[in-house]
Structures are given as structure tokens and as C-alpha cells.
Amino acid sequence: MANEDSESQQLTIEIQPKLVPIHDLTQTKWRYLFLFFDCTLCLGNYFAYDTPSVLQPEIMDRLHINSFEFNWFYSVYSFPNMILPFFGGFLSDTFGSRLAVFIFSLLVCFGQAIFALAITIESFPIAVLGRFIFGLGGENLCVVQGTILAEWFTGKELSMAYGMTISIGRLGSVINNILEPQFYSSTGSVVFGLWFGLFLCILSLILGLFLIFMDIHKDTLLGPSKKKSSEKIKISDIKSFNFGFWMLSGNCLVVYICVLTFNSIASLYFQTRFNFSSIEAGYFISITYIVAALFSPIFGILADRLGRHIYWIFSSALMMLIVHVIFILLPDCDKCIWGGLNLIILGMGYSIYGSTMWGSIPFLVDSYAAGTGFGIVTAAQNTGMTIGPIIVGAIHYKTEHQYGYTYVSLFFIIVAVIGVTTASMLWVWDRKNGQHLFTAKIYDSSRLESANEQEDLSKTLAIN
Numbered sequence: 001m002a003n004e005d006s007e008s009q010q011l012t013i014e015i016q017p018k019l020v021p022i023h024d025l026t027q028t029k030w031r032y033l034f035l036f037f038d039c040t041l042c043l044g045n046y047f048a049y050d051t052p053s054v055l056q057p058e059i060m061d062r063l064h065i066n067s068f069e070f071n072w073f074y075s076v077y078s079f080p081n082m083i084l085p086f087f088g089g090f091l092s093d094t095f096g097s098r099l100a101v102f103i104f105s106l107l108v109c110f111g112q113a114i115f116a117l118a119i120t121i122e123s124f125p126i127a128v129l130g131r132f133i134f135g136l137g138g139e140n141l142c143v144v145q146g147t148i149l150a151e152w153f154t155g156k157e158l159s160m161a162y163g164m165t166i167s168i169g170r171l172g173s174v175i176n177n178i179l180e181p182q183f184y185s186s187t188g189s190v191v192f193g194l195w196f197g198l199f200l201c202i203l204s205l206i207l208g209l210f211l212i213f214m215d216i217h218k219d220t221l222l223g224p225s226k227k228k229s230s231e232k233i234k235i236s237d238i239k240s241f242n243f244g245f246w247m248l249s250g251n252c253l254v255v256y257i258c259v260l261t262f263n264s265i266a267s268l269y270f271q272t273r274f275n276f277s278s279i280e281a282g283y284f285i286s287i288t289y290i291v292a293a294l295f296s297p298i299f300g301i302l303a304d305r306l307g308r309h310i311y312w313i314f315s316s317a318l319m320m321l322i323v324h325v326i327f328i329l330l331p332d333c334d335k336c337i338w339g340g341l342n343l344i345i346l347g348m349g350y351s352i353y354g355s356t357m358w359g360s361i362p363f364l365v366d367s368y369a370a371g372t373g374f375g376i377v378t379a380a381q382n383t384g385m386t387i388g389p390i391i392v393g394a395i396h397y398k399t400e401h402q403y404g405y406t407y408v409s410l411f412f413i414i415v416a417v418i419g420v421t422t423a424s425m426l427w428v429w430d431r432k433n434g435q436h437l438f439t440a441k442i443y444d445s446s447r448l449e450s451a452n453e454q455e456d457l458s459k460t461l462a463i464n
């Protein structure tokens with residue numbers, strides 16, 4: 001009996017380390033500290049990205065540029081990012097997320113430093129160059145932010161984690177909207193706010209170094225886990241990305257037009273249709289981001305608890321459609337709040353979409369290709385961000401005299417209908433292909449292949 005006891009004790013001691021992965025930091029509370037560093041990684045980028053728009057008249061005055069030239073600050077950011085995040089994601093899969101975090105954070109700081117310096121010395125071409133370099137790092141940094149997070153958070157907490165990153169990021173946008181005009185009114189100069197943006201980018205870089213150290217420490221504790229050569233990403237692997245993934249990318253392109261492109265014109269929209277001053281309109285357009293900052297983690301937690309990511313994606317696309325239908329039906333009025341209430345629905349839809357759509361990528365691509373997956377979806381999003389404002393600008397220019405914003409709203413409705421359609425197609429595909437977006441199962445094509453082989457084999461055996 002005593003012998004048996006000591007034998008079972010020995011067994012427990014031998015087995016325990018395998019059962020309880022105490023050396024795996026991703027299974028401990030340390031993962032929340034990692035999440036904090038991951039959330040702050042893009043904080044500087046979110047803050048500095050929106051700075052020119054808040055200080056538009058002052059920057060235009062200082063550089064003696066018109067609004068067309070001013071828009072270059074945004075086009076040189078978005079246009080290259082129609083392609084670049086794909087390479088950034090691929091680079092991150094090939095050379096590792098840590099190196100990518102460091103390189104892209106440096107580019108963000110370098111770009112913002114050049115931009116702030118250019119505005120200080122009043123040089124427009126150097127400012128454009130600064131925004132270009134800032135853009136090279138900015139979107140790619142957010143790609144790695146998502147990729148590395150999928151290595152630390154399992155399917156059960158993934159949407160909450162993505163919700164948190166969007167919440168902190170959009171908090172950066174809101175803080176920018178509030179602080180920049182105050183910096184300007186207290187110092188009388190635009191440059192202070194731009195150098196402050198650089199300070200936040202450097203802070204994000206420093207906190208990013210902690211993230212890198214934590215990730216190295218995690219791998220050291222786990223021991224060497226070399227990727228098998230079959231698990232290394234090759235460009236040709238993209239051909240095998242499934243239909244669901246491409247549907248999600250298309251869906252991201254259109255749904256983000258309904259939110260971010262609309263937000264970029266919302267100030268003038270509220271001034272023209274509802275007779276608000278530019279300051280009042282500024283408060284209104286912050287609603288979408290404030291709601292997103294507050295609700296993204298909450299909807300993320302709900303999606304983690306309930307699964308059914310596809311329902312959330314579909315419902316949020318539907319909410320975009322409802323918002324733009326309400327906008328087209330809403331009569332012009334003097335300082336009425338209905339438009340503002342509609343922005344709350346937009347912010348809710350955005351919170352649901354942001355936390356569940358980004359969190360769905362690991363359910364559709366293999367983990368070794370996650371960076372490339374995030375890169376492609378981000379490239380799709382930037383394609384929407386590049387073409388959306390051009391189309392809206394052209395429609396507005398051609399139709400505003402006779403029809404006001406009616407045709408612009410019609411455009412958003414058509415885009416939202418495409419969003420609902422692609423979400424439905426994704427839903428149908430998912431039902432027939434393992435229901436990963438229903439049960440929140442991490443994607444593993446090798447397991448799928450072997451399951452299919454198994455199925456084929458049992459069918460063959462049954463026939464024979």
C-alpha cells in the first residue's frame with residue numbers, strides 16, 4: 001500500500017510539469033502586463049496620425065499650403081499602405097515579430113521627428129517625407145501588434161485583447177483631439193503639439209522594448225521551439241488562404257469605409273446639415289471614438305464568452321447600414337442632436353466590429369502565417385481608406401449644390417450593403433467549413449487536412 005502511494009506520488013511529480021505549463025507565461029497573469037505593453041505600442045501612432053487634421057488651418061497657414069496640398073499628409077500615409085502591410089506581415093512571420101516591433105517603432109519615431117522638424121522649419125516637402133516614413137512604420141506596427149498578441153492570447157481571450165488595443169488606440173485619437181487645440185491656445189504655436197506627438201511615439205517605443213523582453217523571456221522559459229520548415233511562411237502559401245479569409249478582407253475594406261471615411265468628413269457634415277460650429281462639430285465627431293474606447297473591450301469579452309464571431313461581424317455590418325439609412329432619412333435641422341445619437345450607434349457597431357473582426361483572423365489562417373494574414377487585412381483596410389475619401393470627395397463636389405449630402409449618404413449605404421453581403425457569404429462559408437467563426441476554434445490547416453484524409457479513409461474503408 002505504502003509502496004503504491006509512493007509510486008503514485010512519483011507519478012504525480014513526473015507528470016505535473018507536463019500537465020500544468022507553469023513555465024508558459026501566456027498561461028499566467030503576466031499576459032495582462034504583456035497586453036498593456038501591446039496596447040501602448042501603437043498609442044503614439046494613433047495620437048500623431050490625427051494631429052495634422054486637428055491643426056489643419058494652423059499648419060496650412062504656417063506652410064502657406066492649400067487644402068489639396070494639405071491632403072498629401074494623409075495620402076502619403078495611406079497610399080503605400082495599400083501594399084506595404086502585406087510585406088510587413090510577411091517580414092514579421094519570416095524574421096519574427098520582435099525584430100519587426102523594433103524596426104517599425106523606430107520608423108514611426110523617425111517619421112514623426114522629421115514631420116515635427118519640417119513644420120518647425122516650415123518646409124512642406126520635408127513634412128511630406130516625414131509623413132511617408134511615419135506611414136511606413138505606423139500601419140506595419142499595428143500589424144505586428146495584432147500578430148504578436150495572437151501568440152499570447154488563446155481563442156478564449158482574443159477578442160477582449162483586440163478590443164483593448166482598439167480602446168487604447170482610439171483613446172489616443174480622442175486625447176489628441178482634446179489636447180492639441182489646448183496646446184495651441186496656450187502656447188500660440190503648432191509645433192509644441194507635434195513634438196509632444198514625438199514624445200508619445202518614443203514612449204511607445206520604450207514600452208515596446210519591455211514587450212520585446214517579455215516575449216524573449218517567454219520563449220526562454222518554454223525552451224527552444226524551432227518552427228518546422230513546413231511551418232515557415234512562403235509567398236506561395238498565400239494562394240492556399242481560404243475563401244473565408246478573402247471574404248473577411250473584403251468585408252474589412254468596406255466596413256471601415258462606413259466608419260473611418262465617414263468620420264473624416266463628419267465635421268463638415270455636421271456643420272452643413274445640422275448647423276453646428278466647427279468646435280461643436282468636433283465634439284460630435286469624437287463620439288464614435290469615445291464609444292469605441294469604452295465599449296470595444298466589453299464587446300470583446302462578450303464575444304470571447306459567447307463565441308459566434310460571425311454573428312457579431314454580421315450584426316455590426318448591419319448596424320453600419322442602419323446608421324447610414326438613418327442619416328439619409330434624417331432631415332436637415334438646426335443644432336438637433338439626432339445625428340449625434342446616430343454616432344453612438346456607429347461607435348457601438350465599430351466597437352463590435354473592431355474587436356471581433358481582427359480577433360477572427362487567427363480563426364481563418366494558420367498561426368505561422370498570422371502576420372501575413374493581419375498584413376493582408378490591414379492592406380485591404382488601407383485600400384478602403386485611400387479610395388473611400390477620393391470617391392466621397394468626388395461625389396460631394398459634383399452633387400452638393402443640388403442634393404447636399406444625399407448622394408454621399410447613398411454611397412455609404414451601397415458600401416454598407418456590400419458589407420452585409422460579404423458578411424453573409426462569410427457566414428455561409430463558415431457553416432460549411434468547420435464553423436471556426438462560430439466556435440472560436442484556432443485555425444490549423446494541417447489538422448483540417450488530416451481530418452479530411454481521415455474522413456476520406458473512413459469513406460474508402462466503408463465502401464470496401
Ligand SMILES: NCCCC[C@H](N)C(=O)NCC(=O)O
Nearest residue numbers: 045046049142166169354378
Ligand atoms: N493610423 C492609426 C492606426 C490604425 C491602425 C490599424 N490599421 C487599425 O485600423 N486598427 C484598428 C482600428 O479600428 O483602429
